[in-house]
Amino acid sequence: MAKIGPFFYINNKLIYNACDLDEGREQAGKLDNSYSHEMLYDDNFSSGDYIDYPRGRVIWDKEKSRMIIYIDPCIDKKNVLDEIAQAFEIGEYVTASDFHYHCKNCSDALFDDMDW
Numbered sequence: 001m002a003k004i005g006p007f008f009y010i011n012n013k014l015i016y017n018a019c020d021l022d023e024g025r026e027q028a029g030k031l032d033n034s035y036s037h038e039m040l041y042d043d044n045f046s047s048g049d050y051i052d053y054p055r056g057r058v059i060w061d062k063e064k065s066r067m068i069i070y071i072d073p074c075i076d077k078k079n080v081l082d083e084i085a086q087a088f089e090i091g092e093y094v095t096a097s098d099f100h101y102h103c104k105n106c107s108d109a110l111f112d113d114m115d116w
């Protein structure tokens, strides 16, 4: 059964927390796993800050009946998406980008593009 939740992709390794759709929290027509990136990071690492690392989140869009994988631009690659789809047991999905899911490098690149 398809699952939802946050993930990181660090050192070529997928780290994630997946829950069933019926355990999800609904917000604005979307179902999300309430587990945070901060919790997931702290479960796996004893130092550092989660905001520096490539990450994303799998969400169920109730209105459009589809999975959305929010993913950091630097890990938006087929092999990573395949691994995510397998871990979360999802078939069809769309990908999306959101500034919440930008690692340090991607955030820096974003600000460089903005011509301060």
Ligand SMILES: [Zn+2]
Residues within 6 Å of the ligand: 053, 054, 072, 073, 074, 075, 102, 103, 104, 105, 106, 107
């Ligand atoms: Zn990135």
